[in-house]
Amino acid sequence: xxxxxxxxxxxxxxxxxAKMVDFAGFWMPVAYGSIIEEHTAVRERxxxxxxxxxxxxxxxGDGATTFVNDMITNDCSKLGPGGVQYTxxxxxxxxxxxxLLVFVxxxxxxxxxxxxSNIDKDFEHxxxxxKPGIELRNVSDDFGLLAVxxxxxxxMLKKCSMFQPVLKELDETPYYKGFRFDAGGSxxxxxxxxxxxxxxxxxxxxxxxxxxxxxxxxETGADSGISPIGLGARDTLRFEASFCLYxxxxxxxxxxxxxxxxxIVKLKKERFTGDKALREEKANGPRRVxxxxxxxxxxxxxxxxxxxxxxxxxGKVTSGTFAPTLQKSLCMALIxxxxxxxxxxxxxxxxxxxxxxxxTLPFYKSRAK
Amino acid sequence: MNxxxxxxxxxxxxxxxxxxxxxxxxxxxxxxxxxxxxxxFVELPEIGTTVESMQAIGTIEAVKxxxxxxxxxxxxxxxxxxxxxxxPDVVNKSPFxxxxxxxxxxxDRAQLDDLMAKSDYDTLVGR
Numbered sequence: 001x002x003x004x005x006x007x008x009x010x011x012x013x014x015x016x017x018a019k020m021v022d023f024a025g026f027w028m029p030v031a032y033g034s035i036i037e038e039h040t041a042v043r044e045r046x047x048x049x050x051x052x053x054x055x056x057x058x059x060x061g062d063g064a065t066t067f068v069n070d071m072i073t074n075d076c077s078k079l080g081p082g083g084v085q086y087t088x089x090x091x092x093x094x095x096x097x098x099x100l101l102v103f104v105x106x107x108x109x110x111x112x113x114x115x116x117s118n119i120d121k122d123f124e125h126x127x128x129x130x131k132p133g134i135e136l137r138n139v140s141d142d143f144g145l146l147a148v149x150x151x152x153x154x155x156m157l158k159k160c161s162m163f164q165p166v167l168k169e170l171d172e173t174p175y176y177k178g179f180r181f182d183a184g185g186s187x188x189x190x191x192x193x194x195x196x197x198x199x200x201x202x203x204x205x206x207x208x209x210x211x212x213x214x215x216x217x218x219e220t221g222a223d224s225g226i227s228p229i230g231l232g233a234r235d236t237l238r239f240e241a242s243f244c245l246y247x248x249x250x251x252x253x254x255x256x257x258x259x260x261x262x263x264i265v266k267l268k269k270e271r272f273t274g275d276k277a278l279r280e281e282k283a284n285g286p287r288r289v290x291x292x293x294x295x296x297x298x299x300x301x302x303x304x305x306x307x308x309x310x311x312x313x314x315g316k317v318t319s320g321t322f323a324p325t326l327q328k329s330l331c332m333a334l335i336x337x338x339x340x341x342x343x344x345x346x347x348x349x350x351x352x353x354x355x356x357x358x359x360t361l362p363f364y365k366s367r368a369k
Numbered sequence: 370m371n372x373x374x375x376x377x378x379x380x381x382x383x384x385x386x387x388x389x390x391x392x393x394x395x396x397x398x399x400x401x402x403x404x405x406x407x408x409x410f411v412e413l414p415e416i417g418t419t420v421e422s423m424q425a426i427g428t429i430e431a432v433k434x435x436x437x438x439x440x441x442x443x444x445x446x447x448x449x450x451x452x453x454x455x456x457p458d459v460v461n462k463s464p465f466x467x468x469x470x471x472x473x474x475x476x477d478r479a480q481l482d483d484l485m486a487k488s489d490y491d492t493l494v495g496r
Binding site for chain 2: 031322
């Protein structure tokens with residue numbers, strides 16, 4: 001038996017016959033059948049992911065938003081209640097502790113949604129910066145988190161009985177906003193966010209309600225062709241949309257500027273953790289840059305494979321796959337910025353070199369807005 | 370499926386033979402296809418290539434992982450399954466039949482005796 005931690009839904013995945021693995025210490029489904037079929041279900045219809053492994057922290061107190069804002073690269077000071085923001089949290093040297101979502105619940109309460117693999121590290125990082133009057137709680141185990149993603153997601157959720165009190169909110173909540181409501185005595189948070197490049201919602205329910213919510217959405221979604229989606233398709237979907245994944249495009253040695261996340265680094269902010277290093281890096285230009293490449297063959301360029309510019313090794317693949325929607329072998333790679341204008345590029349695939357060409361990021365244009 | 374005329378390797382390849390013919394068909398098992406998951410590309414040797422038993426002769430690319438294909442026998446490649454080029458997922462759907470990889474003209478028929486029968490293979494993979 002596995003020693004991994006179970007989510008409130010692990011048993012459901014096992015009953016559905018999913019291939020299960022330990023991911024970041026959690027017992028998670030990779031696929032219920034075919035990764036490619038699950039990927040297509042989300043692009044064309046709707047799929048549901050159990051992402052209960054993600055971590056949630058709640059910051060409470062007067063000045064909660066300011067406390068968070070001083071720690072992150074983006075600027076959450078003007079979000080207001082219901083606002084959601086993608087951001088990075090850096091060390092003073094500018095390297096990324098984690099990428100995360102900030103969800104402003106109200107004037108005194110902010111939720112941070114962090115990567116499962118980084119929960120302990122992040123909590124320590126945030127706790128070390130805690131100010132008097134600020135309360136910090138790790139509520140990761142209190143929540144089940146369901147991501148419902150795909151062009152049919154909104155219309156399908158509107159048919160679920162649990163969402164009947166919030167039909168207007170489902171219709172009118174813009175991308176990267178959220179709302180909270182009372183679902184029969186349980187408080188539920190919903191954000192219009194996701195990791196697929198499609199219209200979608202992420203639904204935070206009390207852990208004790210996760211099974212009921214999952215079952216209701218699966219039953220209601222049957223008419224819309226809903227499919228449960230594992231981590232395998234979660235990865236191919238986010239890859240096509242060219243979203244960073246911590247441990248791939250981002251890690252303890254990478255800066256957000258190297259990973260192309262300039263749009264979440266707000267240097268106009270007076271001060272935040274890592275701002276000095278990032279200002280200097282912005283002025284001088286980052287040492288590495290994240291680029292997309294395509295290969296005409298069908299081999300997959302996998303994490304760690306070398307990328308060469310004019311015959312010299314200039315970096316490594318961070319993620320790659322045979323993109324199911326785009327039907328191309330694609331990869332993202334961190335390369336030396338000095339080699340960003342090389343005349344030709346190649347990749348080392350398992351003891352042989354193949355030509356590759358730059359491909360504009362994002363590979364797949366998000367339809368989430 | 371007639372498994373009586375099939376032999377298996379610990380690398381999860383199968384060999385199907387017919388009495389009176391030195392040409393065998395080679396593929397990977399249902400267990401291997403299931404473990405690899407969605408197969409997106411199979412790279413096979415060219416027709417006429419001489420292959421050695423246990424030699425890496427091809428590559429199987431699946432979404433989550435890549436694996437070498439080892440030749441279960443020694444001989445000469447007579448035919449490759451061209452339909453895998455367009456539809457590599459056939460290996461997942463029909464590993465023992467439509468998802469075959471290649472046909473090899475055996476150098477020596479006795480080498481089949483070194484391979485496992487289905488029941489031994491099932492034991493190996495815990496079935």
